[in-house]
Amino acid sequence: MRGGAAGLGAKRFWPREELALRLAALRAERPVEVVLANGCFDLLHVGHLRYLAGARALGDLLVVALNTDESVRALKGEGRPLVPLEERAELLLGLEVVDAVTSFSERDLGNTLRALLPAVHAKGTDYRADTVPEAALDRALGIRVAITGDAKDHATSELVARLGRSSAP
Numbered sequence: 197m198r199g200g201a202a203g204l205g206a207k208r209f210w211p212r213e214e215l216a217l218r219l220a221a222l223r224a225e226r227p228v229e230v231v232l233a234n235g236c237f238d239l240l241h242v243g244h245l246r247y248l249a250g251a252r253a254l255g256d257l258l259v260v261a262l263n264t265d266e267s268v269r270a271l272k273g274e275g276r277p278l279v280p281l282e283e284r285a286e287l288l289l290g291l292e293v294v295d296a297v298t299s300f301s302e303r304d305l306g307n308t309l310r311a312l313l314p315a316v317h318a319k320g321t322d323y324r325a326d327t328v329p330e331a332a333l334d335r336a337l338g339i340r341v342a343i344t345g346d347a348k349d350h351a352t353s354e355l356v357a358r359l360g361r362s363s364a365p
Contacts, residue, residue, distance in 0.1 A: 203228065204257065204296055209285040212298045215259070216311040229255035231342075232314035234305050236268045237284050238277040243320070243346065245291065250344030251318035252293035260288050261308045264301040305330050309337060320345045 203222045210218070222228055233251040237244055237260070252258040262284055268277040277284065285297040300308045309317065309330055317339050319328050325341045328334065334341050 207289045207295060209282070209289065209297045209299075212261075212300065212308060212311055215296060215298050216313075219259075219312055228257060229315040230257045230259055230312065231255035231316040231318050232259050232261060232305075232309070232312060233318045234261040234263070234300070234308070235320075236263045236272065236277060237288060238268060238272070238279055240287055245293075247318070247320045247345030248288075248291060249293050251316075251342070252295075254316045254318060254342050254344065255314075257295045258293055259296045259298060259312060259314065260294055261305060261312075262288070262297060262299045264299050267301050267303070270303070306333055309333055309339060313337060314339055316340050316342050318342050318344050321347055 203225065204218060219228075219230060231251050231254045233248055235244070235247075248258065248260065262281060263271065265277055265281050279287070281299060285299070288294045288297050298308070298312075302308075305317075310333075317328070317330065317334050319341065321343055323343060325331065325343060328341050331341060333339075
């Protein structure tokens, strides 16, 4: 099918529970393969785009689950995120490959996987199928894990460090 956001309506930033209901209704109408990707996406870079493009190629709809600002801080430290949640969502929605965005505040993606029940859980190349934190849950829910994107040669943390060095006197 590869029909994009058709059936979801306009591309938008959805509350997780509302998106889960919409996806369930869409699946009741016709078969649809939802791919779920996740991350902080604090400063978009080419590695993010390649990961998301690879993920989108795996199904009919690409949903991106964004870490909330609080969970980014817990993962990356004070001073992060550099870009607030709503703006990160808007940037992702501006990418042709992204069909919908939601957010999660938990330390892992378990509640989001249970709610959205994607066909595919896409992770970047910094993982292997056996190192994905939610791999056991994915198996239990019948979700296929796929590793996509290019080699992990790009990172927001590296960009931030380079910016800090370039602005030093």
